[in-house]
Amino acid sequence: MKKVTIETVAQKVGVSAATVSYALSGKRKISQEVTDRILQAVEELDYRPSITARNLASNKTWTVGLYASPTQNIREDYFFNNILAGVLDVLHERKYQVHLYADYLNEKSRNHPDLNLTQPIDGALIMNPRINDVYIDHIRQRSIPYVVIGTPEERDDSFYVDADVTAGYYAIVNYLLKKGHRKIILMNGSVEYTQSEKRKTGYMMAYRDNALQYSEHWIVNVPMLEEEGYRVFLKTIKNVPDFTAVVTFNDTIAVGVLRALKESNLHVPSKVAVVSAGNTMITRIHSPAITSLDMGSYEIGAKAAELLVDVIEKRRIQPSHEIIQTRLVERESS
Amino acid sequence: MKKVTIETVAQKVGVSAATVSYALSGKRKISQEVTDRILQAVEELDYRPSITARNLASNKTWTVGLYASPTQNIREDYFFNNILAGVLDVLHERKYQVHLYADYLNEKSRNHPDLNLTQPIDGALIMNPRINDVYIDHIRQRSIPYVVIGTPEERDDSFYVDADVTAGYYAIVNYLLKKGHRKIILMNGSVEYTQSEKRKTGYMMAYRDNALQYSEHWIVNVPMLEEEGYRVFLKTIKNVPDFTAVVTFNDTIAVGVLRALKESNLHVPSKVAVVSAGNTMITRIHSPAITSLDMGSYEIGAKAAELLVDVIEKRRIQPSHEIIQTRLVERESS
DNA sequence: CTGAAAGCGCTTACAG
DNA sequence: CTGAAAGCGCTTACAG
Numbered sequence: 001m002k003k004v005t006i007e008t009v010a011q012k013v014g015v016s017a018a019t020v021s022y023a024l025s026g027k028r029k030i031s032q033e034v035t036d037r038i039l040q041a042v043e044e045l046d047y048r049p050s051i052t053a054r055n056l057a058s059n060k061t062w063t064v065g066l067y068a069s070p071t072q073n074i075r076e077d078y079f080f081n082n083i084l085a086g087v088l089d090v091l092h093e094r095k096y097q098v099h100l101y102a103d104y105l106n107e108k109s110r111n112h113p114d115l116n117l118t119q120p121i122d123g124a125l126i127m128n129p130r131i132n133d134v135y136i137d138h139i140r141q142r143s144i145p146y147v148v149i150g151t152p153e154e155r156d157d158s159f160y161v162d163a164d165v166t167a168g169y170y171a172i173v174n175y176l177l178k179k180g181h182r183k184i185i186l187m188n189g190s191v192e193y194t195q196s197e198k199r200k201t202g203y204m205m206a207y208r209d210n211a212l213q214y215s216e217h218w219i220v221n222v223p224m225l226e227e228e229g230y231r232v233f234l235k236t237i238k239n240v241p242d243f244t245a246v247v248t249f250n251d252t253i254a255v256g257v258l259r260a261l262k263e264s265n266l267h268v269p270s271k272v273a274v275v276s277a278g279n280t281m282i283t284r285i286h287s288p289a290i291t292s293l294d295m296g297s298y299e300i301g302a303k304a305a306e307l308l309v310d311v312i313e314k315r316r317i318q319p320s321h322e323i324i325q326t327r328l329v330e331r332e333s334s
Numbered sequence: 335m336k337k338v339t340i341e342t343v344a345q346k347v348g349v350s351a352a353t354v355s356y357a358l359s360g361k362r363k364i365s366q367e368v369t370d371r372i373l374q375a376v377e378e379l380d381y382r383p384s385i386t387a388r389n390l391a392s393n394k395t396w397t398v399g400l401y402a403s404p405t406q407n408i409r410e411d412y413f414f415n416n417i418l419a420g421v422l423d424v425l426h427e428r429k430y431q432v433h434l435y436a437d438y439l440n441e442k443s444r445n446h447p448d449l450n451l452t453q454p455i456d457g458a459l460i461m462n463p464r465i466n467d468v469y470i471d472h473i474r475q476r477s478i479p480y481v482v483i484g485t486p487e488e489r490d491d492s493f494y495v496d497a498d499v500t501a502g503y504y505a506i507v508n509y510l511l512k513k514g515h516r517k518i519i520l521m522n523g524s525v526e527y528t529q530s531e532k533r534k535t536g537y538m539m540a541y542r543d544n545a546l547q548y549s550e551h552w553i554v555n556v557p558m559l560e561e562e563g564y565r566v567f568l569k570t571i572k573n574v575p576d577f578t579a580v581v582t583f584n585d586t587i588a589v590g591v592l593r594a595l596k597e598s599n600l601h602v603p604s605k606v607a608v609v610s611a612g613n614t615m616i617t618r619i620h621s622p623a624i625t626s627l628d629m630g631s632y633e634i635g636a637k638a639a640e641l642l643v644d645v646i647e648k649r650r651i652q653p654s655h656e657i658i659q660t661r662l663v664e665r666e667s668s
Numbered sequence: 669c670t671g672a673a674a675g676c677g678c679t680t681a682c683a684g
Numbered sequence: 685c686t687g688a689a690a691g692c693g694c695t696t697a698c699a700g
Contacts, residue, residue: 003693005692005693005694006693006694006695007693007694015670015671016670016671016672017671017693017694017695018670018671018672018673018695018696019669019670019671021694021695021696022670022695022696025695027695027696028669028670028696029669030669030670031669031670034669034670046475048476049693049694050390050454050692050693050694051453051454051694052386052389052390052395052454052692052693052694053390053676053692053693053694053695054693054694054695055386055389055676055694056384056386056387056390056675056676056677056678056692056693056694056695057675057676057693057694057695057696058676058694058695058696059676059695061386061453062453063433063453066434071418071419071422071423072419074415074418074419074422075412075415075416075419075632076415076615077415078409078412078415080415081408081409081410081411081412081414081415082409084405084408085405085406085408085409085436088405088408088434088436089405089436092435092436092438097433097434097435097453098433098434099397099431099432099433099434100400100422100431100432100433100434101426101431102419102422102423102426104426119385119395119396119397119431120384120385120386141380142382226615255615255619281410281560281589281616282615282616282619285589285616285619285620285621286619286620286621287619287620287621298409337677339676339677339678340677340678340679341677341678349686349687350686350687350688351677351678351679351687352679352680352686352687352688352689353685353686353687355678355679355680356679356680356686359679361679361680362680362685362686363685364685364686365685365686368685368686383677383678384676384677384678385678386676386677386678387676387677387678387679387692388677388678388679389678389692390676390677390678390679390691390692390693390694391677391678391679391680391691391692392678392679392680392692393679393692
């Protein structure tokens with residue numbers, strides 16, 4: 001059986017392919033009588049337009065690329081789920097679909113071939129940008145509209161949506177300092193991510209504004225994985241005696257840290273206070289429940305998606321950004 | 335500046351577009367000298383082939399559609415993360431990309447328009463199938479290769495990958511019965527999912543093989559959300575006095591159930607034993623740690639992706655399935 | 669209100 | 685080893 005195309009429908013009805021196209025898209029008024037016959041033929045022939053052909057002819061794909069973290073991180077981090085839910089809810093509503101890419105840059109070459117083999121997209125959403133981000137570079141080179149989820153290195157010429165992470169970490173550290181903590185370990189994320197920088201800045205500002213000193217030795221960078229949080233923290237505390245508090249990059253690392261503390265017989269919160277960021281489900285479930293910075297993850301995803309659609313559809317041209325307020329949720333761990 | 339197409343490159347080099355195409359794809363031997371000049375022109379012009387045009391001409395998209403749960407569920411369930419990670423790892427390696435669809439059937443009409451507006455795909459992965467699944471119907475109608483993650487209703491004519499959930503629940507209930515529990519509540523998922531059926535079957539078989547009776551009142555269906563698990567469980571225990579164990583559809587529901595038990599001052603495990611399925615990160619972190627059935631989620635995702643690629647590339651034609659063994663991981667809750 | 673035709677940018681069978 | 689040309693299945697500017 002031959003493939004049913006727009007031509008098949010046109011011939012059956014006795015009109016041109018153009019008329020069928022217009023009737024279906026509604027871009028031109030076609031008489032009711034003809035429209036009805038077309039619709040009926042579509043039904044009878046079970047005609048399904050080729051989206052590929054449509055994409056090519058109209059130069060529009062209704063598809064957005066979502067550049068996410070490595071799958072290893074996705075497996076452990078609920079933060080991704082929330083962002084994703086926000087993104088999907090908005091995009092589906094606006095009739096866009098999403099192409100999901102996990103990041104494999106770490107394991108393979110920086111000139112990852114996938115970047116060029118990529119499916120055609122109308123726009124891109126880039127999560128958790130790096131300093132000197134090759135994905136952003138790549139997208140920019142191709143002049144594809146994009147919105148960064150997080151804060152990009154060059155803030156002036158990108159659209160982005162982020163929580164006010166620096167203010168958030170300022171609040172966390174301030175909160176701990178007011179409670180009398182003086183030696184606070186920051187289990188930060190990898191240096192390559194701009195988010196790590198922002199967290200460190202908040203940390204430093206809080207110390208400075210309280211006229212207190214911190215040491216660079218108290219700040220360590222660690223991949224965002226539970227096991228790494230656990231492993232690196234055990235090593236760190238050997239070199240940093242008498243610490244009384246730990247702030248982590250995210251909930252996942254916090255879980256690793258809390259496990260290390262338990263094994264080290266350092267009671268939380270009586271001996272050590274722990275504060276994380278993300279406020280994902282884990283923080284409520286963990287025992288002790290973890291004090292965590294809520295960064296409005298779902299909202300970030302949703303706003304980024306909305307912004308991207310606006311950019312794609314040219315309702316916004318000039319780079320802008322949206323900063324979501326954070327909120328510290330106190331629980332048992334501090 | 336005009337768009338750089340294969341024609342631009344061809345003209346610059348002084349060959350035909352066909353030659354450029356062949357040189358780039360390697361589908362025909364082109365002399366080294368010409369190839370070099372083409373590669374150089376590609377570089378100089380920063381030529382990027384239009385994937386849309388390629389898709390149309392070659393009738394191949396290198397794209398797979400992943401039909402996932404509603405975003406509401408995605409937000410709470412790590413099981414999705416693990417499946418997704420397995421799927422992405424394999425698919426990326428095989429050079430396929432993934433189009434992600436969340437399910438909105440619940441909220442909108444069953445003839446969801448998105449099903450037809452969908453981007454062109456070479457194959458589909460359908461998670462958590464329903465009884466009488468419209469997605470499967472839709473994909474089948476379009477004759478698109480697909481693999482079900484989970485077990486479809488019509489087992490004979492679909493490819494699918496699933497854990498041996500029935501054996502798993504048989505093992506769980508058997509384990510609880512051997513421990514002396516007699517009245518075991520099954521907080522099952524919604525009836526529309528085939529997974530709920532499989533769980534119930536395992537539950538019933540264990541009772542039968544132990545020559546014991548269960549009551550239909552002990553089996554309740556609940557949407558796979560923490561809050562629902564909490565809410566419905568509180569209602570259920572009013573009608574089922576003296577129960578001593580609870581088995582849940584997944585970890586998310588278990589969290590809700592455990593919260594309800596805590597509020598009801600029913601100590602776990604001394605008064606009530608709880609066993610879930612999924613063995614996601616949550617089960618280790620929760621206090622008490624949750625006994626859970628490991629269903630090899632990452633493996634399921636990876637195998638399903640592998641199978642799908644085989645089907646797409648016609649290395650497999652006849653419907654087959656793969657059943658992953660489950661494993662009960664004992665923790666504090668039982 | 670509708671049609672004929674060009675165009676989107678590739679791939680690939682046909683021919684030499 | 686390479687080219688000319690048809691074809692993939694749509695959309696849309698041009699024309700009437």
